[in-house]
Amino acid sequence: MPRRATPVFLAFAAATVAACGDDSPFVAPPPTTAVPAPMEANATVEFVIDGDTIDVLIDGREERVRLTGIDTPEVARDASETRPGTPGECFGNEATAFTTALLPVGTPIRLERDVVSRDDYGRMLGYVYRAGDGIFVNYEIVRQGYAQPLTIPPNVTYSDLMVHAARQAEADDVGLWSACDG
Numbered sequence: 370m371p372r373r374a375t376p377v378f379l380a381f382a383a384a385t386v387a388a389c390g391d392d393s394p395f396v397a398p399p400p401t402t403a404v405p406a407p408m409e410a411n412a413t414v415e416f417v418i419d420g421d422t423i424d425v426l427i428d429g430r431e432e433r434v435r436l437t438g439i440d441t442p443e444v445a446r447d448a449s450e451t452r453p454g455t456p457g458e459c460f461g462n463e464a465t466a467f468t469t470a471l472l473p474v475g476t477p478i479r480l481e482r483d484v485v486s487r488d489d490y491g492r493m494l495g496y497v498y499r500a501g502d503g504i505f506v507n508y509e510i511v512r513q514g515y516a517q518p519l520t521i522p523p524n525v526t527y528s529d530l531m532v533h534a535a536r537q538a539e540a541d542d543v544g545l546w547s548a549c550d551g
Contacts, residue, residue, distance in 0.1 A: 410477035410500035417472055419444050420464030420515055435492040436507045437483055438531045440519035442545060459549035464515040471506055483524035494524060511535050514544015
């Protein structure tokens with residue numbers, strides 16, 4: 370029986386395939402994973418909070434998930450939100466729009482966790498894959514220039530991959546690498 374591609378292989382394959390398509394911040398470019406590889410979903414997207422945080426449904430229970438290994442620019446927060454008065458950062462709105470395009474409400478996802486399962490704010494930490502095609506969302510956000518790597522040990526499973534993706538995005542001068550100073 371042939372073996373199915375694993376998420377690790379898919380992430381490696383994604384790192385080695387050149388991206389093509391529209392780099393517009395409000396339209397998701399084609400994913401960089403070469404071969405579609407559906408996987409079993411264990412959650413569904415309920416809402417995109419910002420570029421690196423989503424709300425999901427897991428077995429009928431809502432969870433806030435912080436995407437592990439990446440950091441997108443912050444969006445402005447108003448008084449009705451958490452962290453009110455936080456100013457927006459360069460490319461924050463674009464990162465949120467990109468994540469929303471990758472993960473529209475209702476998208477079935479595969480959520481995987483690393484060593485530490487929650488952050489100091491109680492959010493679940495996770496690596497997110499679109500179940501329908503196996504796209505590694507955390508990687509895709511970095512590779513397209515909407516996030517930088519953020520490694521917080523011991524959650525280091527894909528840290529080298531995220532650094533590689535960011536270097537490639539910077540070399541290609543895409544996303545925040547072309548739009549933001551410093």
